[in-house]
Every structure is written in C-alpha cells, then in structure tokens.
Amino acid sequence: MNKLKIPAAPSIRRLPSYLNLIRQAHAENYEFISGTFIANELHLEPIQVRKDLAITGIVGKPKCGYPVVPLITAIEHFLGWDAKKNVVVVGAGNLSTALTGYQEFRHHGLNFVAAFDNDPKKIGGTIHNVPIFSLDEMCVKVKEFEAQIAVLTVPSSSAQDSADRVVASGIKAIWNFTNTKLKLPDDVTCQQEDLTSGYAMLCVMMGENNPKRTKE
Amino acid sequence: MNKLKIPAAPSIRRLPSYLNLIRQAHAENYEFISGTFIANELHLEPIQVRKDLAITGIVGKPKCGYPVVPLITAIEHFLGWDAKKNVVVVGAGNLSTALTGYQEFRHHGLNFVAAFDNDPKKIGGTIHNVPIFSLDEMCVKVKEFEAQIAVLTVPSSSAQDSADRVVASGIKAIWNFTNTKLKLPDDVTCQQEDLTSGYAMLCVMMGENNPKRTKE
DNA sequence: TAGATTGTTAATCGATTAACAATC
C-alpha cells in the first residue's frame, strides 16, 4: 500500500551532489571530470561514484573521466529535472517562504505557481511572488495552473486534511514536510521529508564522539 | 576522514517517527503499544519495528506490546533528546526563521540561543526571540551561551567560511543545510541535510508512476 | 609506452525479512 520501492534509492539521493560538483567543473571550463575526483571532493569511494554514474547511461573515457556536458544533461534527464513541474505549496508560513525563496529549486524545474493558507490575513498576498489563495480554492487553482506537485508545510494537525484536498484536486505527487504519515490512494506518490530524523542522526553522532558517553 | 560510520543509521532515522506515534498513544492514555500497531500506522513491517525498538533496550510484553512511558523515555535517552543543547544558527534568512520557529525541536532539547548574519540591517534584531549578532562576534557569543551545535543556513558560497568560524569558536557539531561538502577537522561531526536529494527521489518516483515513462 | 581511469564481475557487508519458539 503506497510503498513502491525505488531501486538504487541511495544512488539517486547522491546524484544531486554529483550534479552540483560537475556543474562547478563546467563553470571552470573542464571538459572531463573523473570519478576519483568527485569521490575525493565528497569523501566517497571512487567505485561508488562510478557505479552511481553508470545508472545515467553515460560512459566515461579511461584516463580522462566522464564528459562534463553530456553528464550534466544525463543526470538532469534521469532525475526529470529537465522538465518543468508546476508546484503548489500548502501552508504559507516560514517554511513555505524558505522553500519558495530557494532559487536552487527553480533550476531543477520546480516552478511554484500558488500557495494556499486559511489565514485571511495571508490570502490575497504573496510569498516570493507566489500568490496565496484560500484552501477552498485549491481544486480550481490546481487545474488553472496545471500543478503536478503539492508541497505540504502545514501543522501536523491539519496535514491529513490538507492532503485529502490535494488528492481531491487531482495532484499525484506530494512532498510532505509534516511529520504525519499520510493515508493516500495507491496512485499518489509521497516523499516524506523529516527534519527530526536528520537531527536524531546528529545527536547520536555527537554522543558517539563524546568521551563521556562512548565509555559505557 | 570525517566519516565516522554510525551503525544502524536507518533505524535511528526511523525512531523519531515511532516516538511521535508513541507520544500520541500516551496522550490517549494507552499503557502499552504493540510493534504491529506502529508498523500498520507507518506502513512498515512489524519485525522491523521490533528490531528498531530493541536498540533502545526496552523489552516488550508478549500479547500487550511495549510499555508506553518507559519506551518514550528510552527513545529520548537513546537519541540524547533528554539533554538540553544550546544551538546557534548561522545565517538569519528564511530557513533560519523556519527552523527557530519550529516548536517541535524545542521539545527535543534543541535550544536556539543566537543567530549570526553579516547583514547590518538584521544585526541587533531577533528571529523568534533569538538575538542576531554579527559573524565576527561568533567566538565570544558561542562561549557566552555555551553553544554545542551550529546550524548552517547560509548561501553555499559562504558555507566553508562560516564553517571555519564555527570550528574556530570550538563547536564540535554542525547541522549543514547548504549543499556544500565542508572540509572539517576529524573531531567535528557534521550532519548533511540536503533538500534536493529528497526532491530527486520525488521526481524519480513520479517518473516511475507516469505511464509515459514506465513504458520505455 | 606507462599510468590513470573506466566498467564488469565477484565478494563482502549490513539491513531487512522470515521462521519460530517463548510468553503473557
């Protein structure tokens, strides 16, 4: 139920960091970039980088590395970042402001077209030039803007309700920043973004490093 | 180099979502909660939940499940969330505002004490009651507030410079929201938080679901 | 040529899942 397995998920998660670095190399007019170089920069194993890049279909040139321009194109295509996606954000709070203001996303095809909030003081306004509407207008506006993705940044308490409205509007992909596990139809994809899980990792790593705790 | 392996990292990342649910059960006056129930709610396998909970040291009662209160205490202790940590945030932009305003974190021991920014218009002000100082004051303020963690929300271009200042101030743990891989001394822990990698996952999953693309 | 780097095939490692006896 709503649990489609993505093969090579860890590889996919690493691709954006490679893309970043390769783009930099491109800006510096490099024609080729080697897996060894990428690995060194990102503190990974060269073999891992080569395996990851293999999924894009680009073949490298022994001794030189991978051709920069085709590699950028291939990664972007593999990730679907070469296609524009219209996106709505549900909840017009601090996090929405941060996300809509993050220019990086625009360069990856993410095009914010509308925000929704129930606060009458916010409705009619904008965040980073994205117009804010009432949640009741979602169905209409999603169709009008042909939105394909909804970003959820509402409080946990209204997460499921917001998700239901999103689903009702016909959107099939949700990027969920709330810590609520949503109940969704099988054909709706959901990516859970949980900041507390990263925080948990940091805390445990701190404990490991801390002599007071590693002793026991 | 700066790559300490955390065993059972996936388990640790799942613990916060368990905690959430268990807290809810507690609020509803449940004395026990079963692994089966947690698994159903979060769309996981019961055996996985049991394995994950085992790392907290709590033993369950067959037929009943796990005792709610001790389990909450144990998870919080395991994650180090029962200890208060003073935290500074570097960069006083939209993302800092979102993070400092996120109440959830406070309940996990995360105590924002100061923010740093180079914008003269921001210095002297506050975000969510957190005072904003110049980056030049970092060393002094970190010591004054006894900060243990630095959250990096600056633009990529100044990420390494900010990190260097953080390290110089004596902080040993960095939560890095920039997409720059930082060069850090071995004794400094860093948790990389990359929003684009979650976005990459969502895009690939959308492609898998999309009949136009699954055909090929 | 010599040497760095690739891509392939195999080995290892760790995480997930299965099976099942123990137990309340």
Add this chain to the structure above:
DNA sequence: TAGATTGTTAATCGATTAACAATC
C-alpha cells in the same frame, strides 16, 4: 486454554566495496 505478540536465530536481499582486465 487460545491467540496475539515478543525476541532470537537464520535466510534473504540489496548496497557497498574489492579485484582486475580493458582502454585511452
């Protein structure tokens, strides 16, 4: 007692790493 649930031990699965021939 019967049945749901736990915890342990073993099996499976997938991701990472190693080894090495191929190549520019």
